[in-house]
Amino acid sequence: MAQQLIGFIGAGNMATSLAGGMIAKGIRPARIWMSDPSRDRLDEVSQQHRVHVATDNLEVAQRVDALVLSVKPQMMASVCADLRSVVEERRPLVISIAAGVTVANLRDWLGEEVPIVRCMPNTPALVQAGATGLYAAEGVDDSQKALAAQVLGAVGLTFWFDNEQSLDAVTAVSGSGPAYFFLLMEALIDAAKAQGLDAATARQLVLQTAWGAAQLAITSEAGPDVLRQRVTSPGGTTAAALEVFEEAGFREHVQAAVAAARERSEELAG
Ligand SMILES: NC(=O)C1=CN([C@@H]2O[C@H](COP(=O)(O)OP(=O)(O)OC[C@H]3O[C@@H](n4cnc5c(N)ncnc54)[C@H](OP(=O)(O)O)[C@@H]3O)[C@@H](O)[C@H]2O)C=CC1
Numbered sequence: 324m325a326q327q328l329i330g331f332i333g334a335g336n337m338a339t340s341l342a343g344g345m346i347a348k349g350i351r352p353a354r355i356w357m358s359d360p361s362r363d364r365l366d367e368v369s370q371q372h373r374v375h376v377a378t379d380n381l382e383v384a385q386r387v388d389a390l391v392l393s394v395k396p397q398m399m400a401s402v403c404a405d406l407r408s409v410v411e412e413r414r415p416l417v418i419s420i421a422a423g424v425t426v427a428n429l430r431d432w433l434g435e436e437v438p439i440v441r442c443m444p445n446t447p448a449l450v451q452a453g454a455t456g457l458y459a460a461e462g463v464d465d466s467q468k469a470l471a472a473q474v475l476g477a478v479g480l481t482f483w484f485d486n487e488q489s490l491d492a493v494t495a496v497s498g499s500g501p502a503y504f505f506l507l508m509e510a511l512i513d514a515a516k517a518q519g520l521d522a523a524t525a526r527q528l529v530l531q532t533a534w535g536a537a538q539l540a541i542t543s544e545a546g547p548d549v550l551r552q553r554v555t556s557p558g559g560t561t562a563a564a565l566e567v568f569e570e571a572g573f574r575e576h577v578q579a580a581v582a583a584a585r586e587r588s589e590e591l592a593g
């Protein structure tokens with residue numbers, strides 16, 4: 324695995340974060356290739372990360388052991404059609420990070436025999452704090468699984484699932500999840516301003532509180548329920564606020580929202 328080459332098709336946000344994370348973890352930039360239609364983008368990436376770059380996707384596909392498909396889902400069919408002959412001939416491990424693109428889609432576009440790992444990352448990967456669900460299709464061996472885990476593990480935690488449908492739940496929980504927390508942050512900032520705090524202070528108080536709560540939950544042995552109770556003095560302010568949330572059906576809304584996201588993920592996957 325130490326010398327294997329990894330190629331990214333599409334040098335966008337996720338690809339550059341993954342590559343940056345891999346390099347920060349000690350992978351030599353010379354092992355990484357990246358292609359993108361934009362020469363300017365590639366110049367930026369090669370300057371920043373010292374990886375190999377090419378405007379031609381095939382040039383990358385011809386060289387690497389693992390190909391990370393990191394274009395937008397709507398681009399995937401045409402990108403795969405161009406890659407198909409090289410992929411069929413060389414059989415690199417194909418790692419897809421595109422939302423809603425299934426193993427069956429990828430097999431249609433790239434050929435039946437290609438080893439595929441499908442992943443669902445999330446945007447905190449951009450700050451190396453991601454959470455990614457992975458599914459290895461039939462035909463992927465242990466060393467290929469280890470390589471996929473090395474790529475996605477460079478930007479956060481990785482979790483393997485042994486059926487592809489689980490990725491719909493992962494999409495609804497951790498894929499879309501950052502947006503749920505951002506919505507709560509937005510709402511709390513608005514509420515802080517409504518209580519007379521200035522906008523800059525409101526923002527800082529809310530973001531630091533969110534970060535602190537996440538840190539506390541991650542580092543504490545106690546679960547979120549216990550940590551919540553520790554904040555909540557009987558008859559105090561937190562109890563007054565939580566009562567409003569509970570009466571408004573907060574938990575039921577979260578259940579319904581995640582179910583809607585899962586349903587949409589299933590629809591997108593066809
Ligand atoms: N769970 C989640 O929240 C997330 C999931 N993802 C998945 O990751 C994938 C990448 O997302 P993200 O990095 O945000 O997207 P970006 O748009 O930042 O990156 C995609 C890159 O691919 C380039 N591109 C377009 N066409 C081609 C082509 N034919 N060949 C090679 N490159 C091409 C784009 O160039 P140009 O801009 O010029 O079109 C762009 O630089 C998506 O499939 C998305 O579903 C990503 C982020 C988070």
Ligand SMILES: O=C(O)[C@@H]1CCC=N1
Pocket residue numbers: 422494498499
């Ligand atoms: O909203 C979406 O469809 C994608 C998948 C998970 C996050 N963003």
